[in-house]
Amino acid sequence: MSVDASTVHGLPVSDTNRRSSSRGVLMGVYWVTFVLVAAMVAIPVIALVYGSFRTSAPGLPGDWTLRNYAGLASSGVLSSMSTTLVIGLFTSVLSIIIGTAIALILHRTDFRYGRIVMPLIGLTFYFPSFILAMAWIIVGAPGGIYNTVVDDMLGMPWLRADIYTAAGIVFVMVLHQVPFVYLTMRGPIIGMDPIYEEAANAAGAKPYEVLLRVTLPLLGYSLISSFILTFVMTIEQFAIPALLGIPGQVTMLATQLYLLVRFSPTDYGLAAAIGVALSLITGAAIWAQRRVTTAGRLTTVTGKAGRIKQIPLGHWRWAANLLCFGFVFLGLIMPMVILLYTSVLKWFTVNPFDGMYTLRNYVFIWESGSTVGSFTNTLIVSGVGAAVGVLLGLLCCYFTLRLRPPGYRALDFLVSLPFGVPGVVLGLGLLWAYAYLPLPLYGTLTLMIIAFVTRFLPYATETIGGQMVQIDKSLEEAAWVNGATRLQGVGKILLPLVSPSLQGAYFLLFMAFFREISSAILIYSVNTSVISISIWSFFEQANWGLASALAVVATLIIFVAMALITRMVSTAGRG
Amino acid sequence: MSISIENLTKRYGPLTVVHGISFNVAKGEFMSLLGPSGCGKTTTLRCIAGLEDANGGVIRIGDRIVSAPEQDVVVSAHERQIGMVFQSYAIWPHMTVAGNVGFPLAIRKVAAQEVERQVDEALEIVGMRHLRDRHPSQLSGGQQQRVALARAIVGRPRVLLFDEPLSNLDAKLREGTRTEIKRLQRELDVATVYVTHDQEEALSMSDRVIVMDGGRITQAGTPKELYRRPANRFVADFVGRASFIDVTRMNGSGWSTAAGVRLRLDDAGAPPATRYQAMLRPESIDICHGAARGKADESDNILCGHVVESHYLGAYTEYLVEASGAKLKVHSRSDFDVGAEVTLRFAPEFCRLVALGDEDRV
Ligand SMILES: Nc1ncnc2c1ncn2[C@@H]1O[C@H](COP(=O)(O)OP(=O)(O)O)[C@@H](O)[C@H]1O
Ligand SMILES: [Mg+2]
Numbered sequence: 043m044s045v046d047a048s049t050v051h052g053l054p055v056s057d058t059n060r061r062s063s064s065r066g067v068l069m070g071v072y073w074v075t076f077v078l079v080a081a082m083v084a085i086p087v088i089a090l091v092y093g094s095f096r097t098s099a100p101g102l103p104g105d106w107t108l109r110n111y112a113g114l115a116s117s118g119v120l121s122s123m124s125t126t127l128v129i130g131l132f133t134s135v136l137s138i139i140i141g142t143a144i145a146l147i148l149h150r151t152d153f154r155y156g157r158i159v160m161p162l163i164g165l166t167f168y169f170p171s172f173i174l175a176m177a178w179i180i181v182g183a184p185g186g187i188y189n190t191v192v193d194d195m196l197g198m199p200w201l202r203a204d205i206y207t208a209a210g211i212v213f214v215m216v217l218h219q220v221p222f223v224y225l226t227m228r229g230p231i232i233g234m235d236p237i238y239e240e241a242a243n244a245a246g247a248k249p250y251e252v253l254l255r256v257t258l259p260l261l262g263y264s265l266i267s268s269f270i271l272t273f274v275m276t277i278e279q280f281a282i283p284a285l286l287g288i289p290g291q292v293t294m295l296a297t298q299l300y301l302l303v304r305f306s307p308t309d310y311g312l313a314a315a316i317g318v319a320l321s322l323i324t325g326a327a328i329w330a331q332r333r334v335t336t337a338g339r340l341t342t343v344t345g346k347a348g349r350i351k352q353i354p355l356g357h358w359r360w361a362a363n364l365l366c367f368g369f370v371f372l373g374l375i376m377p378m379v380i381l382l383y384t385s386v387l388k389w390f391t392v393n394p395f396d397g398m399y400t401l402r403n404y405v406f407i408w409e410s411g412s413t414v415g416s417f418t419n420t421l422i423v424s425g426v427g428a429a430v431g432v433l434l435g436l437l438c439c440y441f442t443l444r445l446r447p448p449g450y451r452a453l454d455f456l457v458s459l460p461f462g463v464p465g466v467v468l469g470l471g472l473l474w475a476y477a478y479l480p481l482p483l484y485g486t487l488t489l490m491i492i493a494f495v496t497r498f499l500p501y502a503t504e505t506i507g508g509q510m511v512q513i514d515k516s517l518e519e520a521a522w523v524n525g526a527t528r529l530q531g532v533g534k535i536l537l538p539l540v541s542p543s544l545q546g547a548y549f550l551l552f553m554a555f556f557r558e559i560s561s562a563i564l565i566y567s568v569n570t571s572v573i574s575i576s577i578w579s580f581f582e583q584a585n586w587g588l589a590s591a592l593a594v595v596a597t598l599i600i601f602v603a604m605a606l607i608t609r610m611v612s613t614a615g616r617g
Numbered sequence: 618m619s620i621s622i623e624n625l626t627k628r629y630g631p632l633t634v635v636h637g638i639s640f641n642v643a644k645g646e647f648m649s650l651l652g653p654s655g656c657g658k659t660t661t662l663r664c665i666a667g668l669e670d671a672n673g674g675v676i677r678i679g680d681r682i683v684s685a686p687e688q689d690v691v692v693s694a695h696e697r698q699i700g701m702v703f704q705s706y707a708i709w710p711h712m713t714v715a716g717n718v719g720f721p722l723a724i725r726k727v728a729a730q731e732v733e734r735q736v737d738e739a740l741e742i743v744g745m746r747h748l749r750d751r752h753p754s755q756l757s758g759g760q761q762q763r764v765a766l767a768r769a770i771v772g773r774p775r776v777l778l779f780d781e782p783l784s785n786l787d788a789k790l791r792e793g794t795r796t797e798i799k800r801l802q803r804e805l806d807v808a809t810v811y812v813t814h815d816q817e818e819a820l821s822m823s824d825r826v827i828v829m830d831g832g833r834i835t836q837a838g839t840p841k842e843l844y845r846r847p848a849n850r851f852v853a854d855f856v857g858r859a860s861f862i863d864v865t866r867m868n869g870s871g872w873s874t875a876a877g878v879r880l881r882l883d884d885a886g887a888p889p890a891t892r893y894q895a896m897l898r899p900e901s902i903d904i905c906h907g908a909a910r911g912k913a914d915e916s917d918n919i920l921c922g923h924v925v926e927s928h929y930l931g932a933y934t935e936y937l938v939e940a941s942g943a944k945l946k947v948h949s950r951s952d953f954d955v956g957a958e959v960t961l962r963f964a965p966e967f968c969r970l971v972a973l974g975d976e977d978r979v
Contacts, residue, residue: 518709
């Protein structure tokens, strides 16, 4: 190699034997991020705990008290607590069984329609819970389609069923949770190292024996983890228990909290105490889930997915078909059809041949200022909020996984905290907080964005962090050694490499914000109504037609967005 | 430019992994850090690169102090002007080969044309010019290694650092790359620190080798010095194959084995210790059938024993011979049966006295 005058290392280098300013900039950003996240997470939590010790509503003069915690032991709260736990357990058990069965059928057997069922389950996952619940109310309410058919048309009153019951809640919740179980179990099932099953096979076990004695035990940790998460999501569910439980007076903790705040006689203090109790339950469950996954990481085997011999379904093919298609029908197709049907009726009627059809509901959506406004709000909250969430998530991941400045563990803890706080509880915390804080945020879209970002920040950090930990640290170090500052290393190496996860996180948050109702229900105002709230309000006013039309439009937007993501992800994967 | 390290100390929390080591690497010198896994080689190298902050000591590159935590002087990695090859290569997957190699220049704002020219030159040197527009995922391990090498030399660094660069290559490729790295280093004539746990690599490539153990330097010297005159049992064991016989000083002068056989050995400059052993390299022992015939040659040592194990290795057979209370490894091309009576013969200059620390009572 010839040496010439312009060798790079001959360039003058600044003579400061000090850390460059790049690190200073990063530390500045770190402290801003820290303070922001701490404020977002800690303020509602502290406000909630504060509220739970107060006698009065937020912002009003009052005294310190333990009354609210004593109130937790009242028969009303105790019964809703046991209702919550029972419904949570039933739902989780059923969801785990059905979701895992579907995952095994799709990925371990010679099931023929995987290409059809898989994307449909994906759609079901994104189908908003409150829309699902509405559709099932139209079907299963005492005066709904099902009961009218069996009673009036078929004359079989003994087949009547009521959706406004604990069983009805469990039924709809299971429909809502199964896709989650499927998606969490799919990875472990596909990624499991095939040698264990092959070894069992070679040892003379029949395919179903392999399944029962090797596959399922190996999936144990994943099953427990998925079970706990399902339990948490069920007991913090708001929309389904509210829509189905309030009319039938089946009260879960989340609904009771909502009723205490929204309907007189209000009791904000008791509501806060209930929120604290509910958060403690979910927090403990999530702590347990973390323990399980940490322990499981040592034993479950993921990695090189091999070609696993498919289990022949044989005589049971009809049952597998029935389960998969039955689930997709009940969880997605039938609710969609019912909503479409309801949305084009002038007056609701069970018999489609009696119906007077109209598009006036859709015209109304288009022409009414309030619904257009809520669409605009939703797009702003989802679009801007998701960007904010991704940015914060990226910063948190970078600081907790890479830079690790002093206090990064505290940041890590703060970021994961919202996992344990149910949406309504977060809303209530914000309600308490912004009655006192001198910030004019109450009733603004900003508050809505803050609520949503706080609630879903862990989703962003999980998605981005998951990819960031897989990027070998030496890739960045190589950049430093070759003359890049920390900031340049981030910009030129880390960011391009994590960008797929940034896109993924953006869409995940966008979808979540678009559907979110539980943390919005207590903090929205007339001007900041979002679509989910509008649908909810129309439905509460018994305007099923309008609610359905709006639900159809919202669902279509969600599905189109999902199709776009899938396209983008698959092209990115090929490129 | 040279590298000079004085009293380098590195701690992770309460754990000290580098205990105040010092050494110099002269301009153009190829220096290896050799030692078992976990002995602190990588940590030392990363301190030189500026990827870890040292806790104590002074590191100089040329005449510039790049790290002196006691004086609060720390120069960031990006200002140290080094070329480094990582164990994992660290080829950026989102850039082409040319993008990777050109990065050190581009980041320092060298004109695009000049970048192109130097990238081509560096790629030419490692024989990768025809692949300049490939993406890393389309390269084999050996090719990625060459890209990493090209990237390390493209800016004509002041020093070159290697962290086990060959450990991910298969045996055949390793040998070729070894010569290649050595040739490049000669041409660039820069101070080089090369981390490895492979003694063969260290011996064949280096001008000098530093053997490390537990965050300390146990011996530094040329490959020949290390092999022929290891300072202690650890070095003797780690560098090459060796067997040991316990020896004690006879009254007067000279050494004898536990069985009372007198040994003539090389004890020049052996450090003081409580216990000593004689170290024998398996290829420097002659082995022949039968019990010792006649008188021992005046200059050579002779031991009688019998074969207890034999491992056929193709080019030679490694025998384990029990003699004078010790088990000795002997390499030979002749055949001996297990159990056979044999005579071992070795010259005093290949029988080196090593000190036995209190800790290595094997
Ligand atoms: N980031 C770290 N935190 C704590 N201990 C570390 C860290 N990096 C290395 N070590 C410890 O320092 C010691 C030396 O490591 P290293 O320099 O990588 O060894 P080598 O390269 O010689 O195999 C090891 O015991 C290792 O466990
Ligand atoms: Mg190492």
